[in-house]
Amino acid sequence: MATSTITLDSTNDHDLLTITPSAGLAVQGQIRVPGDKSISHRALMLGALAQGETQIQGLLLGEDPRSTAACFRAMGATISELNSELVTVQGVGLGQLQEPVDVLDAGNSGTTMRLMLGLLASQPRRFFTVTGDASLRSRPMKRVIHPLQQMGAEIWCRAGGYAPLAVQGQTLKPIHFHSPIASAQVKSCVLLAGLLTEGQTTVTEPALSRDHSERMLRAFGANITVDPETCSATVTGPAQLYGQTVIVPGDISSAAFWLVAAAIVPDSELLIENVGVNPTRTGILEALARMSADVTLENERTVAGEPVADLRVRSSQLQACTIEGDLIPRLIDEIPILAVAATMAQGTTVIRDAAELRVKESDRLAVMAAQLTRLGAKVTELPDGLEITGGAPLTGAAVDSHTDHRIAMSLAIAALAASGTTTIQRAEAAAISYPDFTTTLAQVCQS
Numbered sequence: 454m455a456t457s458t459i460t461l462d463s464t465n466d467h468d469l470l471t472i473t474p475s476a477g478l479a480v481q482g483q484i485r486v487p488g489d490k491s492i493s494h495r496a497l498m499l500g501a502l503a504q505g506e507t508q509i510q511g512l513l514l515g516e517d518p519r520s521t522a523a524c525f526r527a528m529g530a531t532i533s534e535l536n537s538e539l540v541t542v543q544g545v546g547l548g549q550l551q552e553p554v555d556v557l558d559a560g561n562s563g564t565t566m567r568l569m570l571g572l573l574a575s576q577p578r579r580f581f582t583v584t585g586d587a588s589l590r591s592r593p594m595k596r597v598i599h600p601l602q603q604m605g606a607e608i609w610c611r612a613g614g615y616a617p618l619a620v621q622g623q624t625l626k627p628i629h630f631h632s633p634i635a636s637a638q639v640k641s642c643v644l645l646a647g648l649l650t651e652g653q654t655t656v657t658e659p660a661l662s663r664d665h666s667e668r669m670l671r672a673f674g675a676n677i678t679v680d681p682e683t684c685s686a687t688v689t690g691p692a693q694l695y696g697q698t699v700i701v702p703g704d705i706s707s708a709a710f711w712l713v714a715a716a717i718v719p720d721s722e723l724l725i726e727n728v729g730v731n732p733t734r735t736g737i738l739e740a741l742a743r744m745s746a747d748v749t750l751e752n753e754r755t756v757a758g759e760p761v762a763d764l765r766v767r768s769s770q771l772q773a774c775t776i777e778g779d780l781i782p783r784l785i786d787e788i789p790i791l792a793v794a795a796t797m798a799q800g801t802t803v804i805r806d807a808a809e810l811r812v813k814e815s816d817r818l819a820v821m822a823a824q825l826t827r828l829g830a831k832v833t834e835l836p837d838g839l840e841i842t843g844g845a846p847l848t849g850a851a852v853d854s855h856t857d858h859r860i861a862m863s864l865a866i867a868a869l870a871a872s873g874t875t876t877i878q879r880a881e882a883a884a885i886s887y888p889d890f891t892t893t894l895a896q897v898c899q900s
């Protein structure tokens with residue numbers, strides 16, 4: 454029987470990933486996924502703000518954390534090379550970020566730009582300019598600029614609220630911000646601005662978004678309280694942060710690609726070790742359970758304040774389901790790969806309340822609808838979601854990541870369930886959150 458082939462060709466700064474699954478393909482083995490992206494950013498930032506040394510184990514060595522590290526180095530923090538999963542940070546002390554002599558570049562990373570903005574806006578007497586790549590410069594920043602302006606921040610942006618941004622740091626005043634969207638980036642931005650602000654800064658959101666900032670701020674010594682009932686978090690400033698040891702669990706958003714791969718490719722079984730299962734992130738597990746996927750959590754434990762487990766997944770016939778409401782913020786980054794799962798489910802899967810996907814690294818609703826349609830899937834784009842009728846056979850085709858890491862990887866998994874050859878253009882985008890994605894793909898694709 455022919456074996457599957459997976460090849461990566463680099464030309465003109467772009468990678469073309471070519472995947473031809475064999476008829477007998479199964480996804481098998483025991484793997485680990487890279488460190489959680491959200492926790493990696495926060496560990497670098499809080500380490501840079503703390504007094505003393507922070508040691509980070511398991512840091513994601515992807516492009517996004519490299520952008521965060523570069524920005525904070527430019528403001529005086531000493532951060533070891535990001536070439537080993539053990540990274541040390543010598544912090545400057547809260548309020549002591551230096552004025553950078555050049556523009557801060559957040560690259561492709563919305564988390565870097567939005568969280569950092571809260572810190573910059575609250576550093577009195579310092580001036581900062583911030584930019585990012587073409588994708589980031591087209592993503593909305595008013596959502597963080599407005600609450601910071603309510604706190605007294607001075608921020609300039611392009612018309613419409615886009616980067617490049619300029620910030621004149623100020624002493625801010627505390628607010629109670631009622632965020633119109635459930636966004637951990639907005640919440641974290643305001644809470645970080647509250648660290649140097651005297652009094653209580655509170656954020657209330659319409660549904661609970663990931664709470665890594667709250668957990669890590671507490672571990673670094675900030676006075677922070679949360680009220681899960683009202684989806685509120687309060688920081689009391691001025692705070693002082695002290696260097697810590699942070700152990701970063703594997704990223705459930707990266708594990709999601711393998712969960713779906715093993716779920717949809719017949720005769721598969723995969724063990725994914727050391728995955729973060731913080732309840733604000735496990736919406737993907739709930740959605741897959743609703744779809745009758747066979748996923749079990751083993752060896753559940755708590756590591757450095759974050760819940761962690763090994764995930765075992767076996768293939769099964771998936772069923773369609775509806776994904777909407779408060780579940781959306783808990784699986785916001787997993788919707789592209791859930792759309793792939795839906796193409797293999799019996800019935801019509803409906804994803805709603807997910808208009809936020811239009812302002813991620815790409816318009817993920819439009820891009821996934823177009824790319825899955827190229828592969829033969831039955832997809833209808835809704836204003837705030839997707840409707841996918843499973844069961845249409847997928848056929849290999851030329852598809853494109855639109856430079857979005859999660860699209861690149863989702864399409865690679867879809868290719869495993871397609872007959873013939875799929876080529877994924879601009880596949881290098883995967884390195885934003887998963888530099889070894891193709892290596893692991895080849896490793897788990899047996900025969």
Ligand code: S3P
Pocket residue numbers: 490491492494564635636637638639641662663785786809
């Ligand atoms: C993130 C929050 C989410 C998520 C992003 C990372 C974070 O964005 O999509 O990949 O680390 O805070 P929003 O908070 O804007 O939904």
